[in-house]
Amino acid sequence: MKKNKSENEKKSVSISPKKLRWLYSSMYRIRRFEETMLEQTFKGNAMGVTHPSDGQEAGPVGICAHLTDKDWIGSTHRGHGHCIAKGLETNRMMAEIMGRSTGQCHGKGGSMHIADFSKGMLGANAIVGASIPLAVGAALTSKYKNNEKKSVAVAFFGDGATSQGVLHESMNLSSIWKLPVIFACENNGYAEATPSWYAVSTDDIASRAEGYGIPGLQVDGMDVFSVYDAAEQAVKRARSGEGPTFLEIKTYRYHGHFHADDPKKYRKQEEEDYFKSKDCLISFEERVTESGLMTSEDLNEIRNEIEEEIKKATDFALTSPMPDHDELYKDVYVEYSNSLLGLR
Amino acid sequence: MSVISVIEAVRKTIFMEMKRDKKIFILGEDVASRGGVFLATDGLLEEFGDQRVIDTPLAESSICGVAIGAAVNGMRPIAEIQFADFVWPAINQIVGEASKIRYGTFGKKKCPITIRIPYGGGVRGGLYHSQSIEVLFAHTPGLKVIAPATPYDAAGLLRSSIRNDDPVVFLEHKKTYRLVKGEVPDNDYSIPLGKAEVKKVGNDITVITYGLMLHYVLQAAEECKHFGINVEVLDLRCLRPIDSETIVQSVNKTGRALIVQEDTRAISVSSEVAAIIAEDCFFDLDAPIKRLTPIEIPPMPFSPIQEAEYMPSKIKIVKSIRELLEI
Ligand SMILES: Cc1ncc(C[n+]2csc(CCOP(=O)(O)OP(=O)(O)O)c2C)c(N)n1
Ligand SMILES: [Mg+2]
Numbered sequence: 161m162k163k164n165k166s167e168n169e170k171k172s173v174s175i176s177p178k179k180l181r182w183l184y185s186s187m188y189r190i191r192r193f194e195e196t197m198l199e200q201t202f203k204g205n206a207m208g209v210t211h212p213s214d215g216q217e218a219g220p221v222g223i224c225a226h227l228t229d230k231d232w233i234g235s236t237h238r239g240h241g242h243c244i245a246k247g248l249e250t251n252r253m254m255a256e257i258m259g260r261s262t263g264q265c266h267g268k269g270g271s272m273h274i275a276d277f278s279k280g281m282l283g284a285n286a287i288v289g290a291s292i293p294l295a296v297g298a299a300l301t302s303k304y305k306n307n308e309k310k311s312v313a314v315a316f317f318g319d320g321a322t323s324q325g326v327l328h329e330s331m332n333l334s335s336i337w338k339l340p341v342i343f344a345c346e347n348n349g350y351a352e353a354t355p356s357w358y359a360v361s362t363d364d365i366a367s368r369a370e371g372y373g374i375p376g377l378q379v380d381g382m383d384v385f386s387v388y389d390a391a392e393q394a395v396k397r398a399r400s401g402e403g404p405t406f407l408e409i410k411t412y413r414y415h416g417h418f419h420a421d422d423p424k425k426y427r428k429q430e431e432e433d434y435f436k437s438k439d440c441l442i443s444f445e446e447r448v449t450e451s452g453l454m455t456s457e458d459l460n461e462i463r464n465e466i467e468e469e470i471k472k473a474t475d476f477a478l479t480s481p482m483p484d485h486d487e488l489y490k491d492v493y494v495e496y497s498n499s500l501l502g503l504r
Numbered sequence: 505m506s507v508i509s510v511i512e513a514v515r516k517t518i519f520m521e522m523k524r525d526k527k528i529f530i531l532g533e534d535v536a537s538r539g540g541v542f543l544a545t546d547g548l549l550e551e552f553g554d555q556r557v558i559d560t561p562l563a564e565s566s567i568c569g570v571a572i573g574a575a576v577n578g579m580r581p582i583a584e585i586q587f588a589d590f591v592w593p594a595i596n597q598i599v600g601e602a603s604k605i606r607y608g609t610f611g612k613k614k615c616p617i618t619i620r621i622p623y624g625g626g627v628r629g630g631l632y633h634s635q636s637i638e639v640l641f642a643h644t645p646g647l648k649v650i651a652p653a654t655p656y657d658a659a660g661l662l663r664s665s666i667r668n669d670d671p672v673v674f675l676e677h678k679k680t681y682r683l684v685k686g687e688v689p690d691n692d693y694s695i696p697l698g699k700a701e702v703k704k705v706g707n708d709i710t711v712i713t714y715g716l717m718l719h720y721v722l723q724a725a726e727e728c729k730h731f732g733i734n735v736e737v738l739d740l741r742c743l744r745p746i747d748s749e750t751i752v753q754s755v756n757k758t759g760r761a762l763i764v765q766e767d768t769r770a771i772s773v774s775s776e777v778a779a780i781i782a783e784d785c786f787f788d789l790d791a792p793i794k795r796l797t798p799i800e801i802p803p804m805p806f807s808p809i810q811e812a813e814y815m816p817s818k819i820k821i822v823k824s825i826r827e828l829l830e831i
Contacts, residue, residue: 208806352534354559
């Protein structure tokens with residue numbers, strides 16, 4: 161079931177210029193969004209805990225490249241990359257992280273809860289494993305409605321989440337029901353400080369899929385083209401009603417588990433250096449310029465556009481008002497009353 | 505005697521207990537080499553080794569289930585759940601299994617586990633890092649539920665919990681961890697489970713509370729002196745069993761009761777306390793029982809203004825006390 165990289169490399173040339181642009185700008189957008197978010201966190205403007213995903217951008221981007229707003233994704237605590245790859249607006253995301261009324265959840269959610277159903281984004285999710293069956297449920301709906309171009313659902317989760325029972329339940333039932341799901345396991349080697357070599361009983365997580373009758377592939381998550389190609393097959397399979405696919409995306413988070421975590425306490429510098437040498441942005445730049453698909457001016461232009469966008473997003477967030485007092489009471493129920501709120 | 509924080513009191517107590525009893529071991533996510541997300545188990549791996557301080561995969565249901573299985577087999581496990589908000593996958597094991605073991609085996613088996621759970625908000629944790637989860641456990645016969653607020657009580661009650669032969673859910677308010685410091689004896693004193701404590705003697709009104717709120721209530725009681733109000737502050741410390749005797753004694757003396765909690769109101773600890781007072785203090789009450797709690801919204805919104813709005817505070821407590829006394 162596994163593909164090697166050289167096979168992928170040959171295929172990638174066929175990606176359209178527009179798509180190539182999208183891949184690069186999305187990865188760069190994620191990188192700069194999170195770097196800026198961290199600056200704002202340390203300045204005290206973005207509150208609470210944020211989990212940066214820098215290093216992992218190729219995973220969500222390579223997968224979401226094949227999705228439309230009608231397709232669904234379920235995300236994790238490390239969800240900014242998923243959000244951006246699924247097309248969420250960075251200004252509203254930044255506002256949400258700063259607890260402002262203009263955020264996707266009006267400041268009620270924060271970094272770990274950003275959701276936008278209009279974009280098929282079911283939500284970041286602070287509970288490890290909890291979003292997996294939600295994505296499967298979206299896929300079940302798609303099958304039920306049996307629309308022509310079947311919507312698919314992607315469940316993003318980490319290596320740590322593979323220890324949660326709910327993943328295994330979800331894999332089993334989506335296999336017997338042949339649901340259009342992609343299980344996207346972003347294996348960055350760690351769950352907080354716990355290394356996956358310790359906590360996960362195999363170094364080939366993708367092989368677990370076999371036990372559920374699901375094809376599983378290991379993909380180089382530092383290379384967006386590898387992810388892109390593997391996801392293309394998986395999405396095709398899902399849309400044509402053949403059922404789920406499991407992608408293990410081998411990747412790395414450059415930062416600690418959350419903004420203030422020091423990863424040096426539990427992992428080696430050499431490891432970090434190795435993955436940084438394979439950085440998804442740098443390898444993309446080399447690849448497209450060497451093969452003449454894009455020029456360094458093209459790339460430069462994209463980067464400038466993104467810088468501008470992120471700057472605007474930050475200003476937007478910083479100048480947005482905090483939520484109104486009344487917002488506190490809203491949306492507990494679809495229709496609410498004083499008695500439901502415990503008010504007399 | 506030394507002045508230490510709540511988290512240090514927890515760590516020190518676990519250390520001392522593990523020295524004393526080889527049947528005690530710890531398991532949880534990142535408890536060993538990392539020393540726990542809040543560093544409650546920092547340094548224990550070095551002292552006791554990886555047979556007794558065990559990092560687990562990310563699987564709360566199994567952490568608790570395995571602990572229960574070991575406890576039934578003669579061990580005395582201490583399980584750690586990183587945040588209360590992550591305990592739900594383990595409910596089947598704690599509420600469904602642990603609570604029923606003694607009863608269901610006609611007293612032949614016991615289940616001496618301690619499940620340590622940091623809970624509570626006011627830390628910008630948002631919807632999934634701030635929850636109060638005590639009610640579900642406190643509602644369950646067969647479990648004991650402890651919620652200390654000071655380093656002294658944390659150490660004394662944790663020691664009793666570990667030594668207790670029944671399953672104990674031990675709730676540590678994460679905001680008190682480093683914020684609250686106090687004197688803790690160096691010896692292995694213990695505090696009996698199920699005893700509330702009057703933390704400040706007064707005679708105008710009894711304010712009943714637990715956890716982080718104790719500290720806000722004590723501050724409010726100080727401030728109330730300016731209004732000539734002498735507040736009695738009662739810290740429940742244990743939510744199951746709940747110490748109705750101390751509650752009734754105090755309220756019968758003062759004639760007024762305010763219950764302050766961080767959890768939402770309906771079907772909560774405050775409901776139980778209010779019922780106890782209504783049943784046993786009826787003829788000594790000078791005013792209706794009053795409760796200060798957040799409103800019925802999912803705990804708790806992320807935005808700082810909303811979080812502050814949600815949480816009871818010193819100002820809100822003073823206001824409630826004055827309303828009750830009409831001062
Ligand atoms: C049910 C549950 N248990 C524990 C946690 C605390 N926690 C948050 S992220 C995390 C590690 C997750 O690891 P992984 O799934 O590999 O994702 P990564 O952080 O590497 O992206 C843990 C233990 C949680 N949020 N939810
Ligand atoms: Mg991981």
